[in-house]
Structures are given as C-alpha cells and as structure tokens.
Amino acid sequence: MRFCFAALAALALTIDAARGQKLFEACQSCHSLDPAKAGMAGPHLARLKGRVVGSAEGFDYSPAFRAAKAQGWVWDEARLAAYLADPDSVVKGGWMSAPGLDDAAERAAVAAFLLRP
Ligand code: HEC
Numbered sequence: 495m496r497f498c499f500a501a502l503a504a505l506a507l508t509i510d511a512a513r514g515q516k517l518f519e520a521c522q523s524c525h526s527l528d529p530a531k532a533g534m535a536g537p538h539l540a541r542l543k544g545r546v547v548g549s550a551e552g553f554d555y556s557p558a559f560r561a562a563k564a565q566g567w568v569w570d571e572a573r574l575a576a577y578l579a580d581p582d583s584v585v586k587g588g589w590m591s592a593p594g595l596d597d598a599a600e601r602a603a604v605a606a607f608l609l610r611p
Contacts (some may be wrong), residue, residue: 514607517600521593536590542569543609547585558587576603 524536525574537550548555548563552561555563567573575602578593578601590592595601 495551510606511604511610512607513600515604517595517604518607520595521604524590539608542574543611545569547573555585556585556589558585559589569609571602571605571609572608575601578604 513570521536521539521581526538527530527532527540529538532552537548537553537555539550546563547567547569548559553606573584575598578595579598580592581592595604
C-alpha cells in the first residue's frame with residue numbers, strides 16, 4: 495500500500511511537470527533552459543532546483559536580485575510559486591513583471607517543471 499501511494503505521488507508530480515512544460519512556453523520569449531544561450535531578456539532557468547537566486551552566470555541582474563543573491567536565497571517550490579504569483583512580493587524592485595499565471599495550479603505546475611530533479 496505504501497509503495498502504491500509513493501508511485502501515485504510520483505505520477506502526479508510527473509503529470510504536473512508535463513503541464514508546467516507546456517505552460518513554460520509563455521516564458522520562453524525571455525527565458526531559455528540552455529545556459530549557453532545568451533542575449534535573452536531574462537536569465538536562463540536551467541537546473542533551478544536549489545540554485546541561488548540571481549546566479550545565472552553572465553546575466554546582468556537588477557540591484558534587487560543582486561541583494562537577494564548576497565543573502566544566499568535559494569529557489570524552492572514555495573519561493574518560486576510566490577514569485578510567479580507576484581514577483582515583487584519575493585524580490586522587491588526586480589525587473590520581471592508579473593508573468594500572468596493567475597491560477598495557483600498553473601504556478602505549481604510551472605514550479606514543478608522548473609524544479610524537477
Ligand atoms: C518579458 C520578459 C519575461 C517573461 C515573459 C518572464 N520573465 Fe522571468 N525574468 C525576467 C527578467 C528580466 C528576470 C531578471 C529579474 C531581475 O534581474 O530583476 C527574470 C527572472 C526570473 C527568475 C529568477 C531567476 C534567477 O536567476 O534567480 C525566475 C525563476 C523567472 N524569471 C521565472 C519566469 C517564469 C516561470 C516565467 C513564465 C511564467 C517568466 N519568468 C516570464 C523576464 C521575464
């Protein structure tokens with residue numbers, strides 16, 4: 495039984511991440527998943543799980559993001575979902591405007607996709 499629940503939880507996460515991948519298309523005008531791709535409006539979002547906020551190499555972050563980095567903040571599910579709901583509520587004065595994910599389930603799906611192991 496326990497194994498069964500674990501398998502179901504893993505399956506739910508996979509479905510969430512797949513939905514998040516689709517939703518992430520809206521972010522790709524500014525964000526790449528390829529660290530080597532330079533010149534986008536936003537930093538690359540590869541390997542975001544456990545990544546320090548504002549640490550994509552070569553990206554010129556806002557002073558607000560540089561301050562968050564100096565404090566050693568790290569991306570996790572809760573912080574990312576809050577950021578996608580209202581960027582200013584997490585990093586006040588950053589340069590990303592609200593990404594337009596009004597639905598909490600959509601934000602959770604994008605977070606699951608970006609923070610997949
Ligand atoms: C119009 C361009 C634009 C769009 C669209 C956009 N972003 Fe951003 N995003 C930015 C910019 C610019 C920054 C850097 C903010 C700063 O330096 O203040 C950023 C930063 C981020 C960060 C922090 C990354 C780090 O290195 O710490 C995450 C996570 C993020 N965006 C996720 C998303 C997601 C998910 C979407 C889609 C739902 C999205 N963004 C849509 C421009 C955008």
